[in-house]
Amino acid sequence: GQQLNQSPQSMxxxxxxxxxxxxxxxxxxxxxxxxxxxxxxxxxxxIALYKAGELTSNGRLTAQFGITRKxxxxxxxxxxxxxxxxxxxxxxLNSGTYKYIFGTGTRLKVxx
Amino acid sequence: xxxxxxxxxxxxxxxxxxxxxxxxxxxxHNVMYWYQQKSSQAPKxxxxxxxxxxxxxxxxxxxxxxxxxxxxxxxxxxxxxGLGDAAMYLCATSRDTGTQYFGPGxxxxxx
Numbered sequence: 001g002q003q004l005n006q007s008p009q010s011m012x013x014x015x016x017x018x019x020x021x022x023x024x025x026x027x028x029x030x031x032x033x034x035x036x037x038x039x040x041x042x043x044x045x046x047i048a049l050y051k052a053g054e055l056t057s058n059g060r061l062t063a064q065f066g067i068t069r070k071x072x073x074x075x076x077x078x079x080x081x082x083x084x085x086x087x088x089x090x091x092x093l094n095s096g097t098y099k100y101i102f103g104t105g106t107r108l109k110v111x112x
Numbered sequence: 113x114x115x116x117x118x119x120x121x122x123x124x125x126x127x128x129x130x131x132x133x134x135x136x137x138x139x140x141h142n143v144m145y146w147y148q149q150k151s152s153q154a155p156k157x158x159x160x161x162x163x164x165x166x167x168x169x170x171x172x173x174x175x176x177x178x179x180x181x182x183x184x185x186x187x188x189x190x191x192x193x194g195l196g197d198a199a200m201y202l203c204a205t206s207r208d209t210g211t212q213y214f215g216p217g218x219x220x221x222x223x
Contacts, residue, residue, distance in 0.1 A: 042217040045212075
């Protein structure tokens with residue numbers, strides 16, 4: 001099935017550092033969602049974006065809906081050990097579809 | 113708290129022995145989804161229900177079936193599990209085509 005390009009694929013960072021990851025596509029999206037998945041658990045919704053250019057924060061997390069509608073970015077400030085996990089973006093091509101296309105995931109590891 | 117619940121969290125079955133996974137939700141969402149996820153890959157949509165209307169993805173094997181007896185419950189039936197069906201199975205819900213909320217998942221092991 002179709003997937004979004006998500007980068008980086010994995011990253012090791014020191015506790016306290018800021019983290020940036022992104023999803024890109026050649027297609028235009030209507031909605032972007034960002035999820036975090038811990039081992040053995042289901043994805044948990046972090047941030048939902050509905051308009052081009054939208055910038056939304058959730059605590060230390062900030063996500064942006066790219067102006068071109070073909071990409072989205074997630075930033076985590078001052079990382080802590082519990083930020084460890086896999087982060088997935090998911091995009092909806094149009095408001096009439098039930099299907100979200102998932103990114104390949106970014107595996108984040110935080111070194112204390 | 114409104115939520116998506118999956119039971120059991122861990123399921124072990126034997127090769128070829130039918131197995132049923134269940135999902136319930138208290139969000140009163142009209143759409144329910146089943147995804148398969150293997151080894152930290154992206155979730156793969158198997159099918160979804162819009163109210164009582166069943167929508168199968170084109171590449172979902174016939175071995176996978178689903179039932180939705182009411183708004184709150186949805187079941188995933190695997191008729192003859194193979195070793196390749198070992199995976200995390202995720203249930204999700206949404207209101208119409210809106211944001212999807214996932215349950216905690218059921219990890220299926222096939223012996």
